[in-house]
Amino acid sequence: MSWFESLILGLVQGLTEFLPVSSSAHLRLTAAFSGWEDPGAAFTAITQIGTEAAVLIYFRKDIGRIVLAWCRSLYSKEWRRNHDAQMGWLVIIGSIPIGVLGVTLKDQIEGPFRDLRITATMLIVVGIIIGIADRLAARDETGGRHRAPKQRKGLQDLNAKDGLIFGLCQACALIPGVSRSGATITGGLFMGYNREAAARYSFLLAIPAVLASGLFELNDAMSSGHVTWGPTIFATIVAFATGYAVIAWFMKYISTKSFMPFVWYRIALGVIIIVLVMAGVLSPHAAESAG
Structure with missing residues (x-):
């Protein structure tokens, strides 16, 4: 991987990690459209450490309160009723599914799941689901002629x-x-949560999973020697700086704006990929690394 590739991929990771458009898909597609090798799951996981560092800094006050309250709840019954302490336990509970499935499906994640036809399908299908959830939330927030908000x-x-x-x-x-x-x-929107609450918990929930995945891949990469460390570290730093700016913007955006621009973008991108693959212009395995 060249330094230029690492700069572009770091920017893509930082720009897309916190938006509902799939950072892993965009890293994969950036490599495919540029004629580069697939950066791979290890590169994605390591650069995500950079974006999660942005989360840790942006939400540092919330995280500090949660960690402190959770630690106190381990030996104090009174603190177990504290909201921040309960949030600590809820983040742990919410992290269990991805931990179990991430280990169980590791071979599929690094192999068949990276097929561009699957990526395109997920972009479209999940985009439609996001659109439905967004409409339901908007209806609740605005009410209607015969119904109060x-x-x-x-x-x-x-x-x-x-x-x-x-x-x-x-x-x-x-x-x-x-x-x-x-x-x-x-x-969260389907369960009746407001956009800001769903996004805040989403970012907090990602911290254990992403850091654990990144550290696991980091250890694996150090053992295998398949990672180009200089460009990878550079991409991680770029992802951190870009990701922090995106978090700040996104938390303000979702408080008043709809997710529909992201929905139409996902659907359009998914359709383009399917057309290119069906026309033979793009291989479903384009940019896959030999290893």
């Missing part, structure tokens, strides 16, 4: 059952094209 749930309403459902939605993002933030936020 409905108050949607906030993080204070989160419970173990909903946390587990959020976690199952996050696990769907193991398939390129789904989108971690897209799946979890959509799941």
Whole structure:
């Protein structure tokens, strides 16, 4: 991998990680359309450490309160009723599905799931689902001629059952094209949560999964020696800086705006990929690394 490739891929990772468009799909597609080798699951996981560092810094106050309250709840019954302490447990509960499925489906994630036909299908299907969830949320928020606006749930309403459902939605993002933030936020909207609450929990929920995946791939890469470290580290730094800016913008955007621009983008991109593959212009395995 060249330094120029690492710059572009780092920018793509940072720009798309927190938007409901699938960062893994865009990394894969960027390589395919540019004629580069597939950066691979290891590169994706390691650069995600950079974007998660952006989450840690942006939400540092929330994370600090949650970690402190959770630690105190381990030995104090009084603290177990604290909302921040409960959030700590809910993040742990929500992280279980992706942890189990990530290990179980590792070979599929790094192999068959990277087929561009699967990526395109997921972009379209999940895009439509996001659109439906967004419309339902908008209807609740605005009400109608014969119906008053409905108050949607906030993080204070989160419970173990909903946390587990959020976690199952996050696990769907193991398939390129789904989108971690897209799946979890959509799941939250269907369960009646407001956009900001769903997005905030989505970002917090991603921290254990992404860091664990990144560290696992980092250890594997160090053992195998298949990673070009200089460009990979550079891409991770670029992803961190870009990702931080995107988080700040996205948290403001979702408080008042619709997800429909992302929905139409996903559908259009998915259709383009399918057409190019069917026409023989693009191989479904384009840019796949030999290893």
